[in-house]
Structure formats: structure tokens, C-alpha cells
Amino acid sequence: MVSIARKNLFEDLPRFMVAQAGIMFAVGLVTIQTGLLDGFTKSASLLVDNSKADIWVASKDMRYLELTIPLPYERLAQAQRVEGVDRAEALITRGSLWRKNSSAQIDPIRLIGFDPDGQLFTPWRINQGNLSDLKQPYTVMIDRSNLKALDISGIGDTAEISSVKVTVKGITQGIHSIVSSPFVFSSLPNANYYFVSQAMPTGTTQPTTPPALTAKDQITYILVRAEPGQNLTDLKSRLEAALPDTRAFTLEEMAQLNQTYWRRSTGVGFILGMGAAVGVVVGMVVVGQILYSSVSDHLQEFGTLKAMGSSNWYIYRVIIEQALWMAVLGYLPGMGLCLGLSAWTMQTRAIAILITPSTAIAVFGMTIVMCTGAAAFAIRKVTHLDPAMVFKS
């Protein structure tokens, strides 16, 4: 079949390019906004998603990962004794202050204390250094993306966490969250000492090795791995019964809880949704405008087709085919650009624009709907076209 649609479209190349720019803009905006939302959501539950626990046990007052009341360390031993628990480990997360030296500026950090020999939570991408190095006293691991923010040039550099001098022993890759201060990983005794030292009278000598945790020391979460075949709902109830003032969550529940909290509290979905909507509206206006003016320029031809006896449907198909060509040829470079941008920001900015295959497919569908929707104006114009105009020259 001879495609009048395609030939008419490519005949006026500058106009076609303008339309493509409009579509690329719409595709770009929608993809980036969706990508940011997905990146944000992933960020909100990053630590939870990357733990290997079946169940997270928290204070019953916990609202989200960073807003909770500590648990006494003795709960860990109690949890280990609950029937159906294969393994339980303690996790400390606590906001703290970082400074390069005692005269440098302070920066907020999120201190994560964990067991370097443990299995349920460890930093999952270590770029430099070893987990076992964190067993040395007063050591930490930070993420590559935060080196500049924390004023650290590499392994061996030192800084202070609430006046305790620490040494950077390792560097992680891609472990950062837009909803959190920079993560600083350390062993449980180290993390505990950075905290308790704050309450010690000035002049207290620092022990060569921070003491192991005792029953009354404060931890934040207990990560639990169930024995194979355990019903997690039942296990959660048993844990809650055995550990006073706690609530237990499955991994999914805990992740969901954090995502919901951050989406709600920031209204990020609405803001990014608005941005995406602007993209769609602009794309629609541009495509609609271009199709309309293209159809107006070719009115004589549509009139001729009508005189020749083509059905209205044939003419609609010509216009819709133009819209589809525009959609496909605008989407491909638009999405290409977004993927490039996403890769670039991940590398250089630590901003996560997460473009999933389902986003790519959904945006393609949206582009098709947007372009064919925009064709409605042009279709209206030819519907009202009087074929008698073909004899007027």
C-alpha cells in the first residue's frame, strides 16, 4: 500500500523535526519523572531491600527506619531463643555528626552498626577494603558518592564521629539514599561506642578496643532469619509475644512501610506526577498543532481522496498513521536520551533515575495514546471538509 501519510510527513522535514522535539520532550519529562519516583522509592527502602532477613523486629513505636525508639541489646538473645528463629542479628541505625577534624564543619551522617561476621545485613557492594577490617577499633566504611561531602580522599583518611577519631577502612559503591544522610558503616561495638562516648564526662580515656555490647546497651533493630518452612505470620506473632514492646515486620512490609512514609510525607508522587502531566500536555499540544497544520496544508489532497470515493475511515487512517510514525520516531530518541541521562546521573550525581523496562513500555504506550489523541483535532478538520472544494482552485 502506498503510504501518503509517511510521504507527506517526511516531505516537510523541518516541521517533522519540531514535532519530534515536542514528543522527545514529553517522553523525556515523563520518563525522568517516573524514573525519579522509582529511584526515590527504591532509595526509601534501600537498606531493608538489601538485607537478607525474613523479619525485621522494631520498637512498637517505630514509624519509619530512621524514626524509632531503641531496643535493649538483651532482646537479641531473647529473639534467638524464639521457636522457628534460625538466626538473629542486631542492627544499629542512628543519626550522628561527622567532622573532618575538631575545627572543621559538622555534617549529619547515618551511622549503621552491624555484625561484620553476620549474614543478615552487610554492605552489599564494597569497592575497596574488606568487611573484616571493620572489626578493628574505631573504623568505618563510607560510600564513594559521599567522599566529597565527608571530605575524605580515600582509605586511611581519618575523621571524627562525635569526638571519637575514626579511620576510613573501606569504600562502598552505590549505597546511598536521597532520603537519608550519608551512610557510615561500622561494627556494632564501634557504633555503640561512638554513641555512648557522648554521655561520658570529658577527659574519659578512650579504651583501645570499644567494649562489646551489654544487655542494656541500645540497638535499633533485630534482623531475623526464619528456619526453613516457617510460617512468617506465626513467627512474627511469637516474636512480638516474646519481646516486650516490639513489632515484627516481614521484609516486604518493612520496605513498603518506608516507601509509603516517604511518598506521603514528601508528596513526591504528586509533584513528579504534575511534572509528567506537563510533559504529556506539552507533547499533545505540539503534536496536535503539527498534525493540524500538516492536514491543513494537505486539505486539497484529502478533498481529492474524498472525491475519489475514499471512506472517512481511510482518511482517518492516513492521519493516525502519521501520528504513529511521529510517536515511534519521537519515542526512540527520547528514550535513548533518558537512558543516557540516567546512566550519567547514577555515575556522577548519586541521583537515582531508575528506568525500568515496565516504565519504558508504559511510556511507549503513553506516547502512542498522546499522539493518536492529538490526531483528534486534525481528524475533526477533515471530517468537516467539503469535497466540493476540490473544484475550487
Place this chain on the structure above:
Amino acid sequence: MVNPLVTQPQPLTTIEPTPEKVIVAEGLEMIFHSGNQEFKALKGIDLQVFSGDIELLMGPSGSGKTTLLSILGGILTPTAGEVHLLGQEITRLSQNKLARFRLENIGFIFQGFNLFPALTASENIQTALNLKGIRGQAARQHALKLLDQVELADRADNLPRDLSGGQKQRVAIARALAGQPKLILADEPTAALDSHRGRAIIELLRKLSKEEGCTVVMVTHDARIIDIADQVVHVEDGMITDNPSNFSRFAA
């Protein structure tokens, strides 16, 4: 598929048959409204056109020729009157049925050629064939044959802008013939051509339509092609007249 270029064999008969009427129009009136103004462009026209004839519509500018032609082609609906085309009353057909009827029975030729500028000569003809449900390679072959008939086989892949006016109109004739129409309606097909080329085009149109057994109704200002017509109708002020007042102006 029937080859449209081969004339269907006519039954041999010794008695002269009464010629079939392709067009019977009765009491055609056309009133145009613009704002609260009314303008009566046709004031009661009766017309009969016989099968295989070449019929010329002549008359001064603004007399209503194009209006009449549009009504005969089912492109315009008259304010009053009836048009029987090939035995079918068309003025009360729905727009969709009319489009279908035009597709099956009528070919149009325009003063300004009305070729699709982005399509080659062959593709222009193929589009007409596509509308008729002939696609792909079959349409291409068919188009080439038609171009050969209008002596433009070597220009099949040229865009209209690379063709002369006469060549464009020949492509348009081939396109109009592509649907094997029983009726061709042409509005001043030679007006954009010089008189020599104009005459050549009309002669070609006459030859092909006679071969195909196709009836032609043509609006023209050109009195020099009168000899080609089987019948001439003069329109003046929205009416058919037997003694045209200004005919002498065109007489050779």
C-alpha cells in the same frame, strides 16, 4: 481480476439498440447561502447524457457549470431535483453510500490536476487502485500499464513537480481511469495547458474513454475542442440555453 484495459466484448446485434442513459437529471436547483444572503446558482436544470458520449458543458464564468458537475458527481447535494446515475437516484444517498458510489463508478479530472505531490506518478495511480482494494505488486503493475497508455511509462517514478503540465494531466487521466469508472467528470481539464497540449490531452481522453466505453462530461471554455464532443450543453445564469448569447466569443 479483469483487465480494465481490454474492452469487454459487446454482444453483436443487427438492430441499433436505444442508447442507455447514464445521467438523467431533473429539475436541479441549487441555492447557496452565505450569511443571510441567498444565491440561486442553478435554476431548474434538466439533462440527459447517453452512455459512451462525450458531453461538453460550456458557458460564461459563474454560470453554474462547476456547481452542476459537482451535483452530477454526487459531491454536492442539490437543493431540489433528482439525479439518476446509472439507474441509481443519488441525491438522497448517505455520505458514506455516495463515497462508495463515486469510488465504484466515477473518475474525476481537475483543472489543477490535484495529484498527490509527495507521491510519484505511479504511486498516484496506485493510491486510486488501493482505494479499490487492489494492492501491492498488482497495483504497481496495473499503474504501469495505465501510464503506458497515457505514454508516460518512462515517468513512472517521477514526482509531479518534475512533470510538465500536460504530463501531470495525463497522469491524472490515468488515475481517473484506474478505477474503471463508467463516468468521467472533468472540470476545465485543459485550462492550465496551452491550446496545443490541451487539444492533445482531450484527444487522448476521448480515445481512452471510447476504448473503455466510458462516458465523459467535461466543463470547458475552449470552443476549439467542440468537434470532439458528441453533445454540447450551454449553461447560462444557472439554466440550460439553446441559443447561447456569448457563444460567438469563442467561435473560431
